[in-house]
Each structure stands twice: as C-alpha cells, then as structure tokens.
Amino acid sequence: MGRRYGLGGPWVLRGVDLDLRPGTLVRVQGTNGSGKSTLLRLLAGIDAPTEGRVTGRPRTAYVPERFPAALPFSAAGYLTHLGRIQGLGPREAAAGAAEWLERFGAAAHARTPLGELSKGTSQKVAVAQALLAGPELLVLDEAWTGLDTAAREQLDLAVAERVTAGAAVVYVDHDPRRLAGAADAVFSVREGRLEERPAGPPSRGGGPPGRPARIVAVGPPGAPVPRGLPGDPEHSAGEDGSTVLTVADVYSDALLRALLTARPPWHIRQVAVAAATTAARPAESGTTT
Ligand SMILES: Nc1ncnc2c1ncn2[C@@H]1O[C@H](COP(=O)(O)OP(=O)(O)OP(=O)(O)O)[C@@H](O)[C@H]1O
Structure with a gap:
C-alpha cells in the first residue's frame, strides 16, 4: 500500500x-x-x-x-x-x-x-x-x-x-x-x-550497561523457575512465596513476557526499574479486562 x-x-x-x-x-x-x-x-x-x-x-x-x-x-x-x-x-x-x-x-x-x-x-x-x-x-x-x-x-x-x-x-x-x-x-x-x-536486545555500543531490573514474581505452587529465561536472570526466594529475579534491563521486558506466557503463567507482583521501586498490581496472564 x-x-x-x-x-x-x-x-x-x-x-x-x-x-x-x-x-x-x-x-x-x-x-x-x-x-x-x-x-x-x-x-x-x-x-x-x-x-x-x-x-x-x-x-x-x-x-x-x-x-x-x-x-x-x-x-x-x-x-x-x-x-x-x-x-x-x-x-x-x-x-x-x-x-x-x-x-x-x-x-x-x-x-x-x-x-x-x-x-x-x-x-x-x-x-x-x-x-x-x-x-x-x-x-x-x-x-x-x-x-x-x-x-x-x-x-x-x-x-x-x-x-x-x-x-x-x-x-x-x-x-x-x-x-x-x-x-x-x-x-x-x-x-x-x-x-x-x-x-x-539493542547494542549497548560500548556505553555503560543498564542497571539491573528486579522483578518479583509468584509462580504456580511448587513450580521451579522456568529454564532458559531471557537474560539468564539471577533468582532468589522473596517474601510470601515470591521469587525475586534480577536481570540486565535490556532483558526485563522479554523476561516479563516469558513469565507471563509460561505454562502455567507466573504472576508479576512488582517491577523495579533502576533505583525506583514501583508496586505493580498483580497481573494475570491473558487478562483481557
Ligand atoms: N495530514 C497530513 N497532511 C499533509 N501532510 C502530512 C499529514 N500528515 C503527515 N504529513 C506529512 O507526511 C510526512 C510523514 O509524517 P508522519 O507524521 O507520518 O511522520 P513521523 O515519522 O511520524 O514523524 P514524527 O517522528 O515527527 O512524528 C511528513 O512530511 C508530514 O509533514
């Protein structure tokens, strides 16, 4: 056209x-x-x-x-x-x-x-x-x-x-x-x-690396952290059965998406970008509200 x-x-x-x-x-x-x-x-x-x-x-x-x-x-x-x-x-x-x-x-x-x-x-x-x-x-x-x-x-x-x-x-x-x-x-x-x-992921062009993103997510009961997540995030146990995933910021969107599309899906409780921590409402995969 x-x-x-x-x-x-x-x-x-x-x-x-x-x-x-x-x-x-x-x-x-x-x-x-x-x-x-x-x-x-x-x-x-x-x-x-x-x-x-x-x-x-x-x-x-x-x-x-x-x-x-x-x-x-x-x-x-x-x-x-x-x-x-x-x-x-x-x-x-x-x-x-x-x-x-x-x-x-x-x-x-x-x-x-x-x-x-x-x-x-x-x-x-x-x-x-x-x-x-x-x-x-x-x-x-x-x-x-x-x-x-x-x-x-x-x-x-x-x-x-x-x-x-x-x-x-x-x-x-x-x-x-x-x-x-x-x-x-x-x-x-x-x-x-x-x-x-x-x-x-965009080339960083030799510039300073982005600050890591921190994602607090809750998986299905007893489910391990899915393998092969974008950016190979570090993960540790968080509060109330959550998992805290840390990844280079260029991968944060892809990681969020991978968690939301995992089978069964993970729920995102919080996303922190750089120094600012912002509470996100728990999100459900496939929500079409
Ligand atoms: N309604 C219109 N009437 C006449 N010319 C238009 C109209 N809308 C856009 N143009 C022209 O079409 C060209 C492309 O405009 P467009 O807004 O699609 O570009 P853009 O890539 O989105 O630009 P920007 O990044 O500045 O928003 C420009 O030359 C613009 O002046």
Missing part, C-alpha cells in the same frame, strides 16, 4: 507490505517525518491508503500522539462511554474504566472533567481507552510520552498482557530502550519504504 497527502503530493509511504500476526510485538522506527505516524494511522484504520489496501478487521485500539481532551466527559465517564462503544456492557465498561484508571494511578481523577486533567493524566486516559476492551490490534504512537515511571511500567505490562492474550501490538517510541528485546519484529520507515531490522 502507499499513502500521499493531497493531489500529486510526495509519496510518504509506497510499496509497503506488512503482515501483522496475532501474538506479536512490532516496533516501527524512523527519523522525524519519515512516515511512522502515517503508517500507524493506516494500520489503525483511521486513515486510508492512497493506493493498495489494508485487509483484515481485528478489533483495533489506537493511542494517538496527541489526545483530543476537549470532550464534555469526566475521565471515568469518557472511558465508560468508549467501553460501551467498543461493545462492553454498562457494568463491564464502568468496571473496566475504574480498573484501568486505578492501574495507571489516576483513580483520584475519575470524576475530573477531561478538559481539566493534567497532560500526564490525559495521557493515562488516552492509554486506558485503548486497553479497555482488550483489542486484538493495539497501535501505540509514542503512548509512553508524558506518563510517569509507574504508569510507563504499567503500560509495558499491559502490552505484554495483550501480546500474551494473542493480540498484535505495534508501537513507535522515541526511546530505543522502550520494550527493547521484547519486540518480535522491528521495521524502519525510510524514504517511504518499510525495511525490516533484526529484532533483539
């Missing part, structure tokens, strides 16, 4: 052929103005290609780069409304709205009108609306921007949960470390074309 804006305008994308498979995490990268957002809008179905077509109709959710906050709703009211539009029942939609606001640390703003939310809280609402109905295709355009550390970690976790549940997740982020090592495929948009890059 291809896309250009206006009659006779330059092609922003041309000859793009991308197959998004269920249960995969796909990163899209490229320089400023290369066409990343254009591609994501086409995938999300909110823009149409100028030539070619997008096939398949998964239930899709999209977090745009800029969230239109000037709507006459409270945060919870807006999310409940969107949940209803996405096919949830009234109670399910209201419960989902409350749960995602809680997960992103925005429960205190449930009744705040959208127009009065801070930028960071608006972004939490933007992300929550996309996760609410358990989409089969989740498209995230710089969705982490503006979130605080705890909310960013929640979004990492939510992405892992969606992929585990069989969704395709496509994301763009300016930070090359975002979900590094967890992506199944990486594509660069360059001169209108899409080029596949090798996925996997």
Whole structure:
C-alpha cells in the first residue's frame, strides 16, 4: 500500500507490505517525518491508503500522539462511554474504566472533567481507552510520552498482557530502550519504504550497561523457575512465596513476557526499574479486562 497527502503530493509511504500476526510485538522506527505516524494511522484504520489496501478487521485500539481532551466527559465517564462503544456492557465498561484508571494511578481523577486533567493524566486516559476492551490490534504512537515511571511500567505490562492474550501490538517510541528485546519484529520507515531490522536486545555500543531490573514474581505452587529465561536472570526466594529475579534491563521486558506466557503463567507482583521501586498490581496472564 502507499499513502500521499493531497493531489500529486510526495509519496510518504509506497510499496509497503506488512503482515501483522496475532501474538506479536512490532516496533516501527524512523527519523522525524519519515512516515511512522502515517503508517500507524493506516494500520489503525483511521486513515486510508492512497493506493493498495489494508485487509483484515481485528478489533483495533489506537493511542494517538496527541489526545483530543476537549470532550464534555469526566475521565471515568469518557472511558465508560468508549467501553460501551467498543461493545462492553454498562457494568463491564464502568468496571473496566475504574480498573484501568486505578492501574495507571489516576483513580483520584475519575470524576475530573477531561478538559481539566493534567497532560500526564490525559495521557493515562488516552492509554486506558485503548486497553479497555482488550483489542486484538493495539497501535501505540509514542503512548509512553508524558506518563510517569509507574504508569510507563504499567503500560509495558499491559502490552505484554495483550501480546500474551494473542493480540498484535505495534508501537513507535522515541526511546530505543522502550520494550527493547521484547519486540518480535522491528521495521524502519525510510524514504517511504518499510525495511525490516533484526529484532533483539539493542547494542549497548560500548556505553555503560543498564542497571539491573528486579522483578518479583509468584509462580504456580511448587513450580521451579522456568529454564532458559531471557537474560539468564539471577533468582532468589522473596517474601510470601515470591521469587525475586534480577536481570540486565535490556532483558526485563522479554523476561516479563516469558513469565507471563509460561505454562502455567507466573504472576508479576512488582517491577523495579533502576533505583525506583514501583508496586505493580498483580497481573494475570491473558487478562483481557
Ligand atoms: N495530514 C497530513 N497532511 C499533509 N501532510 C502530512 C499529514 N500528515 C503527515 N504529513 C506529512 O507526511 C510526512 C510523514 O509524517 P508522519 O507524521 O507520518 O511522520 P513521523 O515519522 O511520524 O514523524 P514524527 O517522528 O515527527 O512524528 C511528513 O512530511 C508530514 O509533514
């Protein structure tokens, strides 16, 4: 497919052929103005290609780069409304709205009108609306921007949960470390074309190694730590039957994903990145809330 804006305008994308498979995490990268957002809008179905077509109709959710906050709703009211539009029942939609606001640390703003939310809280609402109905295709355009550390970690976790549940997740982020090592495929948009890059942990380029990540997880009763985990984490017994896993940060996303997708799955109790320790709500594998 291809896309250009206006009659006779330059092609922003041309000859793009991308197959998004269920249960995969796909990163899209490229320089400023290369066409990343254009591609994501086409995938999300909110823009149409100028030539070619997008096939398949998964239930899709999209977090745009800029969230239109000037709507006459409270945060919870807006999310409940969107949940209803996405096919949830009234109670399910209201419960989902409350749960995602809680997960992103925005429960205190449930009744705040959208127009009065801070930028960071608006972004939490933007992300929550996309996760609410358990989409089969989740498209995230710089969705982490503006979130605080705890909310960013929640979004990492939510992405892992969606992929585990069989969704395709496509994301763009300016930070090359975002979900590094967890992506199944990486594509660069360059001169209108899409080029596949090798996925996997990014090269550290001889720079300082990242601080280790510490993940507190609870396995099924009596289950040993699964073998062959990404990054070969060190592990020790934690409190209340938990296991504390320590791994180089480039592997933390892949490790989270491996734990969530283990059979039977492990539950993540806490993720600590660098020096900051943030409590994460226990996450269940395959949760589609
Ligand atoms: N609605 C539009 N009308 C006209 N031109 C557009 C429109 N949207 C994007 N473009 C142009 O298409 C090109 C690609 O833009 P796009 O926003 O997709 O790039 P990007 O890689 O996401 O950029 P950034 O990293 O700066 O967000 C740019 O030249 C941009 O000016």
